Amino acid sequence: MPSHRKQQWSWALYDWGNSAFATTVLAGFFPIFFNQYWAADVAPQTQTLYQGITATIASVVVMLLAPWLGMVADQRAAKKRFLAGFTALGVVTTAALYLVGQGQWLWAMGLSVLGRIGFFGGLSFYDALLINVARADEMDRVSSLGYSLGYLGGGVLFAVNVAMALKPELFGLADAALATRVAFVMVALWWLVFALPLFRFVPEGAASAGEGGWSAILSTFGQLRQHKSIWLFLLAYWLYIDGVDTVIVMAVDFGMKLGFASDSLIVxxxxxxxxxxxxxxxxxxxxxxxxxxxxxxxxLAVYAAVTVWAYFLQTVGQFYAMAAAIGCVQGGVQALSRAYYARLIPADQAGEFFGFYNMLGKFAAVLGPLIVGITAQLSGSPRLAILSLLVFFVAGGVLLAKVQEPQAR
Known part of the structure; x- marks a missing residue:
């Protein structure tokens, strides 16, 4: 394999590895295991509160750290080193969930916060390395390759983990609880093994010049004001990715509110x-x-249609069809947004600018579910709550239309 392609595949394989954390841990097993094992004696509404606190703490930490660490990584040519540190944090704390016993919900929360920081905190540096492995005309393809392998890799391990939990005896395990704990260790090893090619073959790139500290962060804000296309895109991205992320984290809850079985939601x-x-x-x-x-x-048009469709949803079959429609566009909008932004920003400040990019993504992960929750509380309708996301996709699309194409700048 030519060196250039080897670098691209090595970069994309990191997504194959770390996506197991997003599927098995974040979306799949942690919420269920927290409620039924670690916090089984806690009131249901308090369980939800504790999980919300866990996600919020991690999001706030990443939001505060991402731009500053991105700037430091650019100036010291240390994106791979920072990524290695966050990866190690995520791998170790995810594996450590195996050791958390029944009723030890506080330990589970603490390790989950650290695991989430390792996962989300590393994304800025991983995204920034795209510029080092792909030319401008290759970014759509390479960015999409990463997300594609992420869906496949995360899905493969998640399918195995689900089989382990449903039929633990086939895997020589005593019960579903042990199978779930073993699954956390498998996620950690999966993440670690498939991260190694990136650290071996992906180039770091040269250090950037410029001042350090918070003055550099303020300088970047000044650059954002000067480059209308960048800040317009970031505002558009913040709005529509808010909708995308909220669909991801609220879909299972939406299905449960409609009375669908947990097995159907996993499918x-x-x-x-x-x-x-x-x-x-x-x-x-x-x-x-x-x-x-x-x-x-x-x-975005598909997402807008899906939010309207969800309002009228009635059957499990329709829920599956909606899941398939989301699957058709979810990776695409994420991958192409990353590639589009990479073309807009200064290449020698990729770490810092992607720090802002992922900071907005984490802020969206805090705001979107809050809007849905407030709408549900006021209206009493999960359907209206999901429909409220329509404004994010429409407004994001309108702002995106005002962004000047990178080739013309």
Missing amino acids: ALLLVQFVGFPAALVFGWLGERLGTRQAIFMA
């Missing part, structure tokens, strides 16, 4: 993963053929 999660694998590759191709922004518009 829907798996469906998103395996549809997302080829769909992300297709969107990389669409980005190259139709234009990146046009392909993002297509994805």
Whole structure:
């Protein structure tokens, strides 16, 4: 394999590895195991509160650290070193969940906070390394390759972990609780093993010049004001990714509120993963053929239609169809947004600018579910709550239309 392609595949394999944390831990097993094992004696509404606190603490920490650490990584040519540190944090704390006994919900919360910081904190440096492995005309394809492998890799291990939990005796395990604890260790090893090619083959790039400290952060804000295309895109991205992330984290809760069985919800999660694998590759191709922004518009149109569809949803079969529709566009909108932003920003400040990019993504992960929750509380309707996301996709698309194409700048 030519060195250039080896670098691209090595970069993308990191997504294959760390996506297991997003699927098995974040979306799948941790919420269920927390409620039924670690915090089984805690009131249901308090369980929800504790999980919300866990997610919020991790998000706030990443939001505060990402721009500053990105700037330091650029100036010291240390993106891979920072990524290695966050990866180690995530791997170790995820594996340590195996040791948390029944009723020890506080330990589970603490380790989950650290694991989430390791996962989300490393994304800024991983995203920034895209510029080091792909030319401008390759970014749609390579970014989509990463998300595609992420869906497949995360889905494969999640499917194995689900089988372990449902039929533990087939794997020589005593019960579903032990199978779930073993699954956390498997996620950690999966993440570690598939991260190694990136650290071996992906180049770091040169250090950037410039001042350090918080003055550099203020300087970057000044650059954002000067480059209308960058801050307009970030505002558009913040709005529509708010909707995308909220669909991801609230879909299972929405299905439960409609009375669907937990087994059906797990099937829907798996469906998103395996549809997302080829769909992300297709969107990389669409980005190259139709234009990146046009392909993002297509994805946002599907999301807008899905939020309206969810309002009228009635059956499990329709829920599966909606999951498949989301799987068709979820990886595409994420991958192409990353590639589009990479073309807009200064290459020698990629770490810092991607720090702001992921900071907005984490802020969206805090705000979106809050809007849905408030709407549900005021209206008493989970359908209206999901429908409230329509404004994010429409407003994000309108702002994206005002962004000047990178090639013209």
